[in-house]
Amino acid sequence: MQTPSTFKTASLSLCFSVGAVLFSSHAGGGFATGNQENVYFVSLGWLGPVTAIITMLLFTLTIKEAMNMYNSRHLRSYKQLFQNLYSPFKGIEVLFEAFFYIMVIMAVSATVSGAASALAAQTGINYYAGIGIVGTIIFFLTIFGAGLVRRATTYMGIAILAMVIAIFSVGVYMGGSVEGTMFFTQAMAQDFAVNGFSKLPTAILHAFTYSGFQCVVIPTMIVVGMPLVTRKNCATSMWFSFAMNAIALTLAVCMLLGWTGIYGKSPLPTLTSLKSMGMTWLTVAYSIFLMLCLISTGVTTVFGFTARFSEIHMLKKVSKSAVIRSAIVTFFIIALSMTVSIVGLTNIIKYGYGYCGYLAIAIIIVPFLTVGRYKNIRYAKDKAYRARIDAMNADPDSFEESPVMSTAKENA
Known part of the structure; x- marks a missing residue:
């Protein structure tokens, strides 16, 4: 296993690969269906695309500081990461533990349920069989360590980004071509004339909330980002990720802005809009895109949980094999999430994201962008402090x- 000390610097391809992992984790079911864009950005009108860019900047800057703190100090777990962040205050790290456990169960439940539903709709496979298939795919992509997660999610991330650009660019171009739609520039101009800056406070809250609940991937990112031993490496990686995330999210928001008259209150804004365009290839591409988004988020979310618990003393007594320990932990969290998805806690999952986002503003986003950044800069410059x-x-x-x-x- 490679450790931070085995690297003097990271190549651009490795920086890109780690950035792609973060993009793949963000591009999940909520993003692919258009639900998240509609709730957090399209509802803001002309401020939506601007807020989307600011949100992704907040998100990637937060992850950059987390990875830098973890790698520079050669830490061994996300618990140590948050102890360093909150030091000299003790015990506050349990708040992240609570946030993380809740978000993992919600995110993986939504992923498994959503992917199984998509698989059933497209192939006719039984919903419960679909849950088993998706759970198995996530299981095997997770248990073999950070290297496989990094490679798998990089490839999925590239495919997702290509599909995002193709699908949403067509959607933006087709705006105004169907009755009830308009070009996103018209929608933005109309909203600005009516609302002006009245939605600015909401836009700020949405930016912090959205970036907050996405921070469930911190445990995964600090593990797959271990080769990024310098602050410059972490920054380069996150600028790659910012570009991918900002392009994808802004394109999605711009398209949906022009199609609000078509999808209305539909829980599947993107699919409803694409079907109205009358292009079969778009809906086929979207089905593939949706599956990739769901599985990539499932893998990155589960892996963070697995990396945390596969190294506990109790499991090391059970087996000396890291793969077997990972398999035990991964099986547990996927089985639990599959159970939740079968029971059908859809509303809890939907509302839980928002409340977890509020908590994350206080315990993750603001601390890392203020205290965390200060500590990282001081650690790099001050020998006594180091x-x-x-x-x-x-x-x-x-x-x-x-x-x-x-x-x-x-x-x-």
């Missing part, structure tokens, strides 16, 4: 009595 933090990470239970830390305090 010695104190390294001592804390070496012995977190007694770091206050550490001689190294005491010396560092005196020198600081």
